[in-house]
Amino acid sequence: MTHRTLHISGVTRRFGSKTAVDNVTLDIAPGQFVGIIGSSGAGKSTLLRLLNRMVEPSSGEIRFGHREVTKLKARALREWRRECAMIFQQFNLIERLDVLTNVLVGRIAAHGFASSMVMRFSDAERQMAIEALDRLGMTEHALQRAGTLSGGQQQRVAIARALVQKPQIMLADEPIASLDPGNATRVMDALRSINREDGLTVLVNLHTLDTAREYCDRIVAMRTGRIVFDGVAGQLTREVVRDIYGGAGTDEFNEAITSTRLPLPELALA
Protein backbone atom coordinates (compact mmCIF):
# COMPACT_ATOMS: atom_id res chain seq x y z
CA MET A 1 0.00 0.00 0.00
CA THR A 2 2.69 2.51 0.95
CA HIS A 3 4.19 2.48 -2.53
CA ARG A 4 1.09 4.30 -3.74
CA THR A 5 0.92 6.89 -1.00
CA LEU A 6 1.25 10.51 -2.09
CA HIS A 7 3.60 12.42 0.20
CA ILE A 8 3.61 16.18 0.10
CA SER A 9 6.28 17.57 2.38
CA GLY A 10 6.99 21.23 3.05
CA VAL A 11 5.78 22.38 -0.36
CA THR A 12 5.75 26.12 -0.94
CA ARG A 13 4.89 28.07 -4.05
CA ARG A 14 5.37 31.80 -4.35
CA PHE A 15 4.11 34.03 -7.15
CA GLY A 16 6.17 37.19 -6.84
CA SER A 17 5.72 38.40 -3.29
CA LYS A 18 2.55 36.38 -2.78
CA THR A 19 2.77 32.93 -1.25
CA ALA A 20 0.02 30.84 -2.81
CA VAL A 21 0.92 27.60 -1.06
CA ASP A 22 2.79 27.92 2.19
CA ASN A 23 4.77 24.98 3.57
CA VAL A 24 2.09 22.34 3.04
CA THR A 25 2.69 18.83 4.33
CA LEU A 26 0.14 16.11 3.63
CA ASP A 27 0.07 12.36 3.14
CA ILE A 28 -2.69 11.02 0.92
CA ALA A 29 -3.34 7.30 1.29
CA PRO A 30 -4.32 5.37 -1.86
CA GLY A 31 -8.04 5.13 -2.48
CA GLN A 32 -8.97 8.12 -0.37
CA PHE A 33 -11.58 10.63 -1.48
CA VAL A 34 -10.14 13.91 -0.28
CA GLY A 35 -11.94 17.23 -0.50
CA ILE A 36 -9.95 20.44 -0.32
CA ILE A 37 -12.03 23.39 0.82
CA GLY A 38 -11.38 27.05 1.52
CA SER A 39 -12.36 30.44 0.18
CA SER A 40 -11.15 31.51 -3.26
CA GLY A 41 -7.49 32.50 -3.28
CA ALA A 42 -6.69 30.11 -0.43
CA GLY A 43 -4.28 28.16 -2.66
CA LYS A 44 -6.42 25.09 -3.40
CA SER A 45 -5.93 25.29 -7.15
CA THR A 46 -2.20 25.89 -6.90
CA LEU A 47 -1.85 22.91 -4.57
CA LEU A 48 -3.54 20.58 -7.06
CA ARG A 49 -1.51 21.95 -9.96
CA LEU A 50 1.67 21.41 -7.98
CA LEU A 51 0.81 17.73 -7.72
CA ASN A 52 0.88 17.15 -11.48
CA ARG A 53 3.64 19.73 -11.94
CA MET A 54 1.50 22.08 -13.99
CA VAL A 55 2.95 24.52 -11.45
CA GLU A 56 6.51 24.11 -10.20
CA PRO A 57 7.12 24.29 -6.45
CA SER A 58 9.38 27.03 -5.07
CA SER A 59 10.54 24.58 -2.43
CA GLY A 60 9.53 21.29 -0.86
CA GLU A 61 9.13 17.80 -2.17
CA ILE A 62 6.35 15.63 -3.55
CA ARG A 63 6.74 11.87 -3.68
CA PHE A 64 4.48 9.12 -4.94
CA GLY A 65 5.67 6.01 -3.15
CA HIS A 66 9.39 6.02 -3.86
CA ARG A 67 9.15 8.20 -6.93
CA GLU A 68 10.21 11.79 -6.48
CA VAL A 69 7.59 13.67 -8.46
CA THR A 70 9.36 16.99 -8.03
CA LYS A 71 12.48 15.65 -9.79
CA LEU A 72 10.77 14.14 -12.85
CA LYS A 73 11.75 15.42 -16.28
CA ALA A 74 10.56 15.16 -19.89
CA ARG A 75 9.11 11.74 -20.69
CA ALA A 76 8.93 10.66 -17.03
CA LEU A 77 7.06 13.85 -16.15
CA ARG A 78 4.55 13.27 -18.95
CA GLU A 79 4.12 9.71 -17.71
CA TRP A 80 3.43 11.09 -14.24
CA ARG A 81 0.82 13.45 -15.61
CA ARG A 82 -0.84 10.50 -17.30
CA GLU A 83 -0.93 8.74 -13.92
CA CYS A 84 -2.57 11.62 -12.09
CA ALA A 85 -5.33 12.77 -14.39
CA MET A 86 -6.88 16.20 -13.94
CA ILE A 87 -10.26 17.71 -14.66
CA PHE A 88 -10.94 21.43 -14.60
CA GLN A 89 -13.61 23.95 -13.72
CA GLN A 90 -13.84 25.06 -17.37
CA PHE A 91 -13.49 21.44 -18.66
CA ASN A 92 -10.58 22.41 -20.97
CA LEU A 93 -11.81 20.33 -23.87
CA ILE A 94 -10.93 21.10 -27.47
CA GLU A 95 -14.28 22.49 -28.53
CA ARG A 96 -13.68 22.18 -32.26
CA LEU A 97 -12.82 18.48 -32.13
CA ASP A 98 -15.34 15.68 -31.68
CA VAL A 99 -15.97 14.06 -28.32
CA LEU A 100 -14.20 10.81 -29.22
CA THR A 101 -10.98 12.59 -30.19
CA ASN A 102 -11.15 14.63 -27.02
CA VAL A 103 -11.31 11.43 -24.99
CA LEU A 104 -8.47 9.90 -27.02
CA VAL A 105 -6.27 12.83 -26.00
CA GLY A 106 -6.05 10.89 -22.73
CA ARG A 107 -3.89 8.35 -24.61
CA ILE A 108 -1.31 10.68 -26.13
CA ALA A 109 1.24 10.27 -23.33
CA ALA A 110 1.72 6.71 -24.63
CA HIS A 111 2.10 7.82 -28.26
CA GLY A 112 5.13 8.60 -30.34
CA PHE A 113 5.50 11.86 -32.24
CA ALA A 114 4.24 10.73 -35.65
CA SER A 115 1.13 8.85 -34.58
CA SER A 116 0.16 11.69 -32.27
CA MET A 117 0.58 14.37 -34.96
CA VAL A 118 -1.64 12.56 -37.45
CA MET A 119 -4.17 11.75 -34.66
CA ARG A 120 -3.88 8.03 -35.31
CA PHE A 121 -5.26 5.87 -32.53
CA SER A 122 -5.54 2.10 -32.38
CA ASP A 123 -8.84 0.22 -32.34
CA ALA A 124 -8.11 -0.87 -28.77
CA GLU A 125 -7.76 2.79 -27.77
CA ARG A 126 -10.98 3.73 -29.52
CA GLN A 127 -12.74 0.92 -27.73
CA MET A 128 -11.31 2.12 -24.45
CA ALA A 129 -12.60 5.61 -25.18
CA ILE A 130 -16.07 4.36 -26.08
CA GLU A 131 -16.20 2.29 -22.89
CA ALA A 132 -15.26 5.34 -20.83
CA LEU A 133 -17.91 7.42 -22.58
CA ASP A 134 -20.44 4.67 -22.07
CA ARG A 135 -19.73 4.65 -18.35
CA LEU A 136 -20.55 8.35 -18.21
CA GLY A 137 -23.62 7.99 -20.42
CA MET A 138 -22.05 9.97 -23.24
CA THR A 139 -21.65 7.36 -26.01
CA GLU A 140 -24.39 8.82 -28.18
CA HIS A 141 -22.48 12.11 -28.38
CA ALA A 142 -19.18 10.48 -29.40
CA LEU A 143 -19.08 12.08 -32.86
CA GLN A 144 -20.47 15.45 -31.89
CA ARG A 145 -18.23 18.48 -31.58
CA ALA A 146 -17.33 18.99 -27.92
CA GLY A 147 -18.24 22.68 -28.10
CA THR A 148 -21.86 21.85 -28.83
CA LEU A 149 -22.34 20.04 -25.51
CA SER A 150 -23.67 21.53 -22.29
CA GLY A 151 -21.32 22.19 -19.38
CA GLY A 152 -22.33 19.07 -17.52
CA GLN A 153 -21.84 16.93 -20.61
CA GLN A 154 -18.46 18.50 -21.29
CA GLN A 155 -17.32 17.74 -17.77
CA ARG A 156 -18.34 14.12 -18.21
CA VAL A 157 -16.33 13.97 -21.44
CA ALA A 158 -13.41 15.40 -19.48
CA ILE A 159 -13.81 12.64 -16.90
CA ALA A 160 -13.85 10.06 -19.70
CA ARG A 161 -10.62 11.57 -21.04
CA ALA A 162 -9.14 11.27 -17.56
CA LEU A 163 -10.29 7.64 -17.30
CA VAL A 164 -8.59 6.49 -20.52
CA GLN A 165 -5.33 7.78 -19.05
CA LYS A 166 -5.63 4.76 -16.71
CA PRO A 167 -4.60 6.99 -13.82
CA GLN A 168 -3.91 6.17 -10.17
CA ILE A 169 -4.95 9.57 -8.92
CA MET A 170 -7.69 11.89 -10.09
CA LEU A 171 -7.25 15.61 -9.47
CA ALA A 172 -10.41 17.66 -9.84
CA ASP A 173 -10.05 21.43 -9.76
CA GLU A 174 -13.46 22.92 -8.88
CA PRO A 175 -15.18 20.38 -11.17
CA ILE A 176 -18.70 21.54 -10.39
CA ALA A 177 -18.25 25.27 -9.90
CA SER A 178 -19.66 26.11 -13.36
CA LEU A 179 -22.45 23.53 -13.30
CA ASP A 180 -26.07 23.62 -12.29
CA PRO A 181 -27.04 21.46 -9.28
CA GLY A 182 -28.35 18.53 -11.34
CA ASN A 183 -25.18 18.24 -13.39
CA ALA A 184 -23.03 18.90 -10.32
CA THR A 185 -24.55 15.84 -8.66
CA ARG A 186 -23.96 13.65 -11.71
CA VAL A 187 -20.33 14.72 -11.92
CA MET A 188 -19.72 14.17 -8.20
CA ASP A 189 -21.43 10.76 -8.41
CA ALA A 190 -19.16 9.86 -11.32
CA LEU A 191 -16.10 10.79 -9.25
CA ARG A 192 -17.42 8.72 -6.37
CA SER A 193 -17.92 5.67 -8.54
CA ILE A 194 -14.40 6.02 -9.95
CA ASN A 195 -13.12 6.18 -6.41
CA ARG A 196 -15.10 3.18 -5.13
CA GLU A 197 -15.11 0.90 -8.16
CA ASP A 198 -11.66 1.59 -9.62
CA GLY A 199 -9.95 2.39 -6.33
CA LEU A 200 -8.57 5.69 -7.64
CA THR A 201 -7.40 8.29 -5.17
CA VAL A 202 -9.51 11.40 -5.71
CA LEU A 203 -8.46 14.90 -4.71
CA VAL A 204 -11.14 17.44 -5.35
CA ASN A 205 -11.20 21.19 -4.78
CA LEU A 206 -14.61 22.34 -3.66
CA HIS A 207 -16.02 25.59 -2.51
CA THR A 208 -19.30 24.03 -1.46
CA LEU A 209 -19.23 22.67 2.05
CA ASP A 210 -22.22 20.38 1.82
CA THR A 211 -20.77 18.64 -1.27
CA ALA A 212 -17.55 18.08 0.63
CA ARG A 213 -19.45 16.67 3.61
CA GLU A 214 -21.47 14.36 1.41
CA TYR A 215 -18.75 12.88 -0.76
CA CYS A 216 -15.39 13.11 0.97
CA ASP A 217 -13.75 10.60 3.33
CA ARG A 218 -11.40 13.30 4.38
CA ILE A 219 -11.60 17.05 4.26
CA VAL A 220 -8.58 19.34 4.13
CA ALA A 221 -9.16 23.05 4.56
CA MET A 222 -6.80 25.77 3.36
CA ARG A 223 -6.54 29.39 4.27
CA THR A 224 -3.94 31.79 2.86
CA GLY A 225 -1.91 28.89 1.52
CA ARG A 226 -1.77 26.91 4.76
CA ILE A 227 -3.60 23.80 5.90
CA VAL A 228 -5.90 24.87 8.72
CA PHE A 229 -7.99 21.71 9.05
CA ASP A 230 -7.49 18.06 8.23
CA GLY A 231 -10.13 15.60 9.34
CA VAL A 232 -13.48 14.00 8.61
CA ALA A 233 -16.75 15.75 7.89
CA GLY A 234 -18.05 15.25 11.43
CA GLN A 235 -15.20 17.31 12.84
CA LEU A 236 -16.19 20.34 10.76
CA THR A 237 -18.04 22.22 13.45
CA ARG A 238 -19.51 25.66 13.03
CA GLU A 239 -16.49 27.24 14.76
CA VAL A 240 -14.04 25.43 12.51
CA VAL A 241 -15.93 26.49 9.40
CA ARG A 242 -16.02 30.10 10.52
CA ASP A 243 -12.29 29.93 11.05
CA ILE A 244 -11.69 28.48 7.58
CA TYR A 245 -13.70 31.10 5.74
CA GLY A 246 -12.53 33.92 7.96
CA GLY A 247 -16.08 34.71 9.13
CA ALA A 248 -15.57 38.16 7.66
CA GLY A 249 -18.04 40.31 9.59
CA THR A 250 -20.75 37.67 9.76
CA ASP A 251 -21.36 35.86 13.02
CA GLU A 252 -23.72 33.49 11.39
CA PHE A 253 -21.96 31.60 8.61
CA ASN A 254 -24.65 30.47 6.26
CA GLU A 255 -23.68 27.12 4.82
CA ALA A 256 -26.64 27.19 2.45
CA ILE A 257 -25.07 30.07 0.51
CA THR A 258 -22.46 27.72 -0.86
CA SER A 259 -24.93 24.90 -1.35
CA THR A 260 -25.41 23.10 -4.63
CA ARG A 261 -28.51 21.33 -3.34
CA LEU A 262 -31.77 22.07 -5.01
CA PRO A 263 -34.13 24.19 -2.99
CA LEU A 264 -37.20 22.74 -4.71
CA PRO A 265 -37.68 18.97 -4.91
CA GLU A 266 -39.34 18.98 -8.36
CA LEU A 267 -36.24 20.52 -9.90
CA ALA A 268 -34.28 17.45 -8.96
CA LEU A 269 -35.46 15.78 -12.14
CA ALA A 270 -33.92 18.43 -14.36
Add this chain to the structure above:
Amino acid sequence: MRQRTTLAALALFAALFVASSLMSDFFKVTQVTLPDGSRAWRWLISAGMPRLGEYIEMTLPTLRWQSFLSDLAEWFWRWDIWLRLLVETILIAFMATTLGVIGGFLLSFPASRNLAPNRWVLWISRRYLEIARTVPELVWALIFVFCFGVGPMAGVLAIGLHACGALGKLYSEVNENIDMRPLDGVKAAGGSWFDQIRYGAVPQVLPNIISYTLLRFEGNVRSSSIIGYVGAGGLGQEFRTAMSLQDYTDLSALFLILFVTVAVIDWGSEKVRHRFIEKENHR
Protein backbone atom coordinates in the same frame (compact mmCIF):
# COMPACT_ATOMS: atom_id res chain seq x y z
CA MET B 1 -4.27 67.75 -23.35
CA ARG B 2 -6.09 66.04 -26.19
CA GLN B 3 -6.11 69.21 -28.19
CA ARG B 4 -2.37 69.55 -27.78
CA THR B 5 -1.80 66.02 -29.05
CA THR B 6 -3.96 66.75 -32.07
CA LEU B 7 -2.00 69.93 -32.77
CA ALA B 8 1.31 68.11 -32.41
CA ALA B 9 0.12 65.38 -34.76
CA LEU B 10 -1.00 67.96 -37.33
CA ALA B 11 2.33 69.80 -37.10
CA LEU B 12 4.22 66.54 -37.55
CA PHE B 13 2.09 65.64 -40.54
CA ALA B 14 2.66 69.06 -42.12
CA ALA B 15 6.42 68.83 -41.56
CA LEU B 16 6.59 65.35 -43.11
CA PHE B 17 4.45 66.49 -46.05
CA VAL B 18 6.66 69.48 -46.81
CA ALA B 19 9.86 67.47 -46.40
CA SER B 20 8.74 64.64 -48.66
CA SER B 21 7.30 66.90 -51.34
CA LEU B 22 10.55 68.87 -51.48
CA MET B 23 12.59 65.70 -51.66
CA SER B 24 10.44 64.17 -54.37
CA ASP B 25 10.46 67.37 -56.49
CA PHE B 26 6.71 67.65 -56.10
CA PHE B 27 6.81 71.45 -56.54
CA LYS B 28 9.48 71.41 -59.22
CA VAL B 29 9.00 73.81 -62.11
CA THR B 30 10.37 72.84 -65.47
CA GLN B 31 10.68 74.25 -68.97
CA VAL B 32 8.39 72.84 -71.65
CA THR B 33 7.98 73.45 -75.36
CA LEU B 34 4.53 74.76 -76.28
CA PRO B 35 2.77 73.72 -79.53
CA ASP B 36 3.81 76.99 -81.25
CA GLY B 37 7.46 76.17 -80.56
CA SER B 38 8.02 78.71 -77.75
CA ARG B 39 9.40 77.70 -74.36
CA ALA B 40 7.58 78.27 -71.07
CA TRP B 41 7.87 77.38 -67.38
CA ARG B 42 5.35 74.90 -66.05
CA TRP B 43 4.76 72.90 -62.85
CA LEU B 44 6.21 69.42 -63.34
CA ILE B 45 2.94 67.60 -62.64
CA SER B 46 0.84 69.56 -65.09
CA ALA B 47 3.64 69.37 -67.64
CA GLY B 48 3.99 65.60 -67.36
CA MET B 49 0.34 64.63 -67.13
CA PRO B 50 -0.35 64.79 -70.89
CA ARG B 51 2.56 62.42 -71.46
CA LEU B 52 0.71 59.75 -69.46
CA GLY B 53 -1.98 59.90 -72.10
CA GLU B 54 0.65 59.75 -74.81
CA TYR B 55 2.18 56.65 -73.30
CA ILE B 56 -1.12 54.86 -72.96
CA GLU B 57 -2.01 55.84 -76.50
CA MET B 58 1.26 54.34 -77.73
CA THR B 59 0.45 51.00 -76.08
CA LEU B 60 -2.98 50.83 -77.67
CA PRO B 61 -3.19 48.47 -80.63
CA THR B 62 -4.77 49.33 -83.97
CA LEU B 63 -8.08 47.52 -84.14
CA ARG B 64 -10.28 47.99 -87.17
CA TRP B 65 -13.73 46.57 -87.86
CA GLN B 66 -13.00 45.23 -91.28
CA SER B 67 -9.86 43.37 -90.16
CA PHE B 68 -10.68 42.84 -86.49
CA LEU B 69 -9.49 39.24 -86.20
CA SER B 70 -6.21 39.74 -87.95
CA ASP B 71 -5.60 42.93 -85.92
CA LEU B 72 -6.31 40.99 -82.77
CA ALA B 73 -3.96 38.24 -83.87
CA GLU B 74 -1.29 40.85 -84.48
CA TRP B 75 -1.85 42.41 -81.07
CA PHE B 76 -1.49 39.03 -79.34
CA TRP B 77 1.13 37.80 -81.81
CA ARG B 78 3.15 36.03 -79.10
CA TRP B 79 0.09 34.40 -77.53
CA ASP B 80 1.59 30.87 -77.44
CA ILE B 81 4.65 32.04 -75.51
CA TRP B 82 2.56 34.28 -73.28
CA LEU B 83 0.14 31.47 -72.48
CA ARG B 84 3.00 29.20 -71.47
CA LEU B 85 4.48 31.98 -69.32
CA LEU B 86 1.09 32.70 -67.77
CA VAL B 87 0.81 29.08 -66.69
CA GLU B 88 4.33 29.34 -65.34
CA THR B 89 3.37 32.51 -63.46
CA ILE B 90 0.42 30.82 -61.77
CA LEU B 91 2.47 27.73 -60.95
CA ILE B 92 5.19 29.89 -59.40
CA ALA B 93 2.54 31.54 -57.22
CA PHE B 94 1.06 28.18 -56.29
CA MET B 95 4.40 26.60 -55.39
CA ALA B 96 5.55 29.70 -53.52
CA THR B 97 2.30 29.81 -51.54
CA THR B 98 2.73 26.15 -50.64
CA LEU B 99 6.28 26.70 -49.42
CA GLY B 100 5.30 29.88 -47.61
CA VAL B 101 2.36 28.24 -45.87
CA ILE B 102 4.39 25.26 -44.69
CA GLY B 103 7.22 27.44 -43.39
CA GLY B 104 4.99 30.14 -41.95
CA PHE B 105 2.65 27.64 -40.30
CA LEU B 106 5.43 25.67 -38.63
CA LEU B 107 7.26 28.79 -37.46
CA SER B 108 4.16 30.66 -36.30
CA PHE B 109 3.90 28.52 -33.16
CA PRO B 110 7.40 29.08 -31.78
CA ALA B 111 6.96 32.74 -32.85
CA SER B 112 3.85 33.22 -30.67
CA ARG B 113 4.41 34.71 -27.24
CA ASN B 114 1.90 32.43 -25.57
CA LEU B 115 3.12 29.23 -27.24
CA ALA B 116 6.91 29.51 -27.56
CA PRO B 117 8.63 26.86 -25.42
CA ASN B 118 11.24 29.41 -24.32
CA ARG B 119 12.31 32.94 -25.16
CA TRP B 120 15.32 31.93 -27.28
CA VAL B 121 13.15 29.94 -29.63
CA LEU B 122 10.70 32.86 -29.69
CA TRP B 123 13.48 35.33 -30.47
CA ILE B 124 15.07 33.27 -33.23
CA SER B 125 11.84 32.38 -35.02
CA ARG B 126 10.56 35.95 -34.84
CA ARG B 127 13.80 37.37 -36.27
CA TYR B 128 13.80 34.81 -39.06
CA LEU B 129 10.23 35.72 -40.04
CA GLU B 130 11.08 39.43 -39.88
CA ILE B 131 14.06 39.11 -42.20
CA ALA B 132 12.09 36.91 -44.60
CA ARG B 133 9.31 39.47 -44.98
CA THR B 134 11.31 42.70 -44.71
CA VAL B 135 13.43 41.99 -47.78
CA PRO B 136 11.20 42.64 -50.81
CA GLU B 137 10.43 39.78 -53.18
CA LEU B 138 12.33 41.44 -56.03
CA VAL B 139 15.47 41.64 -53.92
CA TRP B 140 15.17 37.98 -52.88
CA ALA B 141 14.65 37.20 -56.56
CA LEU B 142 17.84 39.04 -57.56
CA ILE B 143 19.77 37.07 -54.94
CA PHE B 144 18.28 33.73 -55.98
CA VAL B 145 18.78 34.40 -59.69
CA PHE B 146 22.43 34.93 -58.81
CA CYS B 147 22.50 31.63 -56.85
CA PHE B 148 20.33 29.34 -58.97
CA GLY B 149 20.37 31.02 -62.33
CA VAL B 150 17.61 32.57 -64.43
CA GLY B 151 14.29 30.69 -64.26
CA PRO B 152 11.17 29.99 -62.23
CA MET B 153 13.08 28.27 -59.39
CA ALA B 154 14.47 31.61 -58.23
CA GLY B 155 10.98 33.11 -58.35
CA VAL B 156 9.44 30.29 -56.34
CA LEU B 157 12.07 30.63 -53.64
CA ALA B 158 11.88 34.42 -53.56
CA ILE B 159 8.10 34.66 -53.30
CA GLY B 160 7.94 31.62 -51.02
CA LEU B 161 10.44 33.07 -48.58
CA HIS B 162 8.69 36.41 -48.47
CA ALA B 163 5.30 34.71 -48.07
CA CYS B 164 6.72 32.56 -45.27
CA GLY B 165 7.71 35.69 -43.35
CA ALA B 166 4.44 37.50 -43.96
CA LEU B 167 2.21 34.49 -43.26
CA GLY B 168 4.22 33.42 -40.20
CA LYS B 169 3.60 36.85 -38.71
CA LEU B 170 -0.13 36.77 -39.51
CA TYR B 171 -0.55 33.22 -38.25
CA SER B 172 1.31 33.97 -35.02
CA GLU B 173 -1.04 36.88 -34.37
CA VAL B 174 -3.95 34.46 -34.74
CA ASN B 175 -2.18 32.05 -32.38
CA GLU B 176 -1.74 34.73 -29.75
CA ASN B 177 -5.51 35.16 -29.47
CA ILE B 178 -6.46 31.54 -28.83
CA ASP B 179 -8.03 30.09 -25.71
CA MET B 180 -5.22 28.44 -23.74
CA ARG B 181 -7.42 26.14 -21.68
CA PRO B 182 -7.54 23.29 -24.22
CA LEU B 183 -3.73 23.30 -24.26
CA ASP B 184 -3.75 23.09 -20.48
CA GLY B 185 -6.02 20.06 -20.72
CA VAL B 186 -3.71 18.34 -23.23
CA LYS B 187 -0.68 19.10 -21.07
CA ALA B 188 -2.35 17.69 -17.96
CA ALA B 189 -3.08 14.47 -19.89
CA GLY B 190 0.66 14.01 -20.45
CA GLY B 191 0.92 15.73 -23.83
CA SER B 192 4.21 17.14 -25.11
CA TRP B 193 4.60 20.67 -26.47
CA PHE B 194 3.88 19.33 -29.96
CA ASP B 195 0.76 17.54 -28.70
CA GLN B 196 -0.50 20.73 -27.10
CA ILE B 197 -0.02 22.59 -30.38
CA ARG B 198 -1.50 19.84 -32.52
CA TYR B 199 -4.58 19.16 -30.39
CA GLY B 200 -5.08 22.39 -28.47
CA ALA B 201 -4.00 25.15 -30.86
CA VAL B 202 -4.29 23.93 -34.46
CA PRO B 203 -8.04 23.17 -34.41
CA GLN B 204 -8.67 26.67 -33.07
CA VAL B 205 -6.62 28.54 -35.67
CA LEU B 206 -7.29 26.42 -38.76
CA PRO B 207 -10.22 28.45 -40.22
CA ASN B 208 -8.25 31.70 -40.01
CA ILE B 209 -5.17 30.09 -41.49
CA ILE B 210 -7.06 28.84 -44.53
CA SER B 211 -8.59 32.26 -45.07
CA TYR B 212 -5.22 34.06 -44.85
CA THR B 213 -3.64 31.47 -47.14
CA LEU B 214 -6.13 32.04 -49.96
CA LEU B 215 -5.68 35.78 -49.59
CA ARG B 216 -1.94 35.32 -49.85
CA PHE B 217 -2.27 33.22 -52.99
CA GLU B 218 -3.99 36.16 -54.71
CA GLY B 219 -1.11 38.42 -53.71
CA ASN B 220 1.47 35.89 -54.84
CA VAL B 221 -0.02 35.75 -58.35
CA ARG B 222 0.50 39.50 -58.61
CA SER B 223 4.07 39.13 -57.34
CA SER B 224 4.95 36.27 -59.64
CA SER B 225 3.72 38.22 -62.66
CA ILE B 226 6.40 40.86 -62.19
CA ILE B 227 9.20 38.80 -60.69
CA GLY B 228 10.33 37.73 -64.18
CA TYR B 229 11.51 41.30 -64.67
CA VAL B 230 14.69 40.30 -62.85
CA GLY B 231 14.83 36.90 -64.54
CA ALA B 232 12.99 34.82 -61.97
CA GLY B 233 10.46 33.25 -64.31
CA GLY B 234 6.91 33.99 -65.42
CA LEU B 235 5.40 36.73 -67.54
CA GLY B 236 7.54 39.51 -66.07
CA GLN B 237 10.38 38.85 -68.46
CA GLU B 238 8.08 39.70 -71.38
CA PHE B 239 7.38 43.12 -69.86
CA ARG B 240 11.08 43.76 -69.81
CA THR B 241 11.64 42.57 -73.38
CA ALA B 242 8.68 44.61 -74.66
CA MET B 243 9.91 47.75 -72.95
CA SER B 244 13.50 47.46 -74.14
CA LEU B 245 12.44 46.62 -77.72
CA GLN B 246 9.80 49.40 -77.54
CA ASP B 247 7.04 46.99 -78.56
CA TYR B 248 4.50 49.18 -76.83
CA THR B 249 1.37 47.32 -77.92
CA ASP B 250 2.79 44.17 -76.33
CA LEU B 251 2.62 45.97 -73.00
CA SER B 252 -1.13 46.52 -73.25
CA ALA B 253 -1.63 42.90 -74.32
CA LEU B 254 0.39 41.65 -71.34
CA PHE B 255 -1.42 44.01 -69.01
CA LEU B 256 -4.76 42.71 -70.23
CA ILE B 257 -3.70 39.09 -69.73
CA LEU B 258 -2.56 39.80 -66.19
CA PHE B 259 -5.58 41.89 -65.33
CA VAL B 260 -7.97 39.14 -66.39
CA THR B 261 -5.96 36.42 -64.65
CA VAL B 262 -5.67 38.29 -61.35
CA ALA B 263 -9.33 39.26 -61.43
CA VAL B 264 -10.42 35.68 -62.06
CA ILE B 265 -8.19 34.33 -59.28
CA ASP B 266 -9.34 37.03 -56.83
CA TRP B 267 -12.94 36.29 -57.63
CA GLY B 268 -12.47 32.52 -57.33
CA SER B 269 -10.55 32.64 -54.09
CA GLU B 270 -13.06 35.04 -52.56
CA LYS B 271 -15.84 32.62 -53.47
CA VAL B 272 -13.94 29.76 -51.85
CA ARG B 273 -13.18 31.82 -48.75
CA HIS B 274 -16.76 32.93 -48.26
CA ARG B 275 -18.10 29.45 -48.77
CA PHE B 276 -15.56 28.20 -46.26
CA ILE B 277 -16.41 30.86 -43.67
CA GLU B 278 -20.09 30.16 -44.13
CA LYS B 279 -19.52 26.46 -43.63
CA GLU B 280 -17.49 27.16 -40.50
CA ASN B 281 -20.23 29.33 -39.04
CA HIS B 282 -22.81 26.65 -39.58
CA ARG B 283 -20.87 23.86 -37.95
